[in-house]
Amino acid sequence: MTTIEAEISVDEFRAKARDWLAANARKRGEADVGPMGESHEMGSPEERDYVARARDFQAKLHDAGFAGITIPRGYGGQGLTRAHQAAYSQEAGPYALPALNGLGFGLFIPTLLAHGTEEQKTYWIPKVLRNEKIFCQLFSEPGAGSDLAGLQSKAERVDGEWIINGQKVWTSGAQIADIGGGPFRTDAELPKHQGLSFFIVDMHQPGVEVRPIVQITGESHFNEVFFTDARTPDTSRVGGVGEGWRVALTMLMNERMSLGGGGGQTTRRGGGEGAIVRLARELELFDDAETRDKVIDFFIQQRVLALLGQRMGEQNKGRQPGPEFSIMKLMGTRVGALITELAPNLIGPGGQAWESTDELGSKWTQNLLASRSGKIAGGSDEILLNIIGERVLGLPQDPRVDKDIPFKEMKVGRVSI
């Protein structure tokens, strides 16, 4: 890996990134390496090919010194500032870079930085930065989504390792993941938040079965994951035994920040302000006053969101994101959904019913359908409003009658899995 000199100015770094991208990547529109997504079959050659290309590209990016720009040097990063990261992101904007492992970068790495041991950080972070280990988030279960602490999948300690049984659901990217991470119940005698521990699990072992779920768009990006006597060593426990809730909360807060910050699926699906401007021009609607008004409205909201994110990031000064970042996620998915609602309206009747040869109607309607999931993933709008009300504005809390009861005495805790 190239080590970039620690004193490099933002402008010099920007120039280096510009040169490297020009030599190694292709601009959007010139290359078909956009986000994986347009109706591929789970495990299809198309998906395998995309994943292989994304792994290769990420290793090259890391070798060149542009992956993990703000991550400490000892963990495979460059230890530079957020301003260096922002400069790289601006330069990379026009390029069609293969996007993969967003959960590894945005969720797993910050969580390890906050709670991992030195060995865990030095072992896992460089592998994630190079896409050698693709990560999936093992949180939701059939009976535990908004009420995540009510989860039932359990881990039992046997001879220095942990045996895992149970089921997770809605697990994005589990079909291509090398590792997963999430809370499992390690003590049902304790109240629900206290009896959890957080584990990293090898997804390629025989005790892990991944079954795709078909979405309304026809794609399968998330899955059910079944654990039957799967194993993980004690060295893969992040945080102490019984501290899984704290670790999971750090991951959730980082998820909300990254979903709201523009890395989220809805924004990606919509393609941002450039995509709607291109569409309006393509349809020769850009001079229409009403269209311009709507496009500008979207543009303004995107900018407000970006500035809000920048301000919150600066105020936070590298600390772990707190409950106020729920505002970013709530707003981010609302703004992201605006573009996917506007586009089919611009397209007109072809946005509702299209010929099989008409890519435009099909693409934007897929985007519209997919964008609804942003209001659920990573915490639903209602839950985020509760968090903002209770933990940011200090309003009275919802009654939580089961908070102090041992998990095994709760109805859900008495169901064996």
Ligand SMILES: Cc1cc2nc3c(=O)[nH]c(=O)nc-3n(C[C@H](O)[C@H](O)[C@H](O)COP(=O)(O)OP(=O)(O)OC[C@H]3O[C@@H](n4cnc5c(N)ncnc54)[C@H](O)[C@@H]3O)c2cc1C
């Ligand atoms: C696209 C997508 C990707 C996802 N990826 C992952 C992933 O990778 N890993 C993972 O672990 N999970 C993932 N999820 C799951 C996601 O985290 C859950 O769907 C979400 O937390 C909601 O849980 P639930 O589906 O069980 O709904 P429920 O919790 O059953 O909620 C149902 C409805 O009730 C409302 N509700 C629930 N409790 C309250 C309350 N106290 N006050 C007010 N309203 C309430 C909710 O807002 C919602 O409208 C993904 C979901 C989606 C849509």
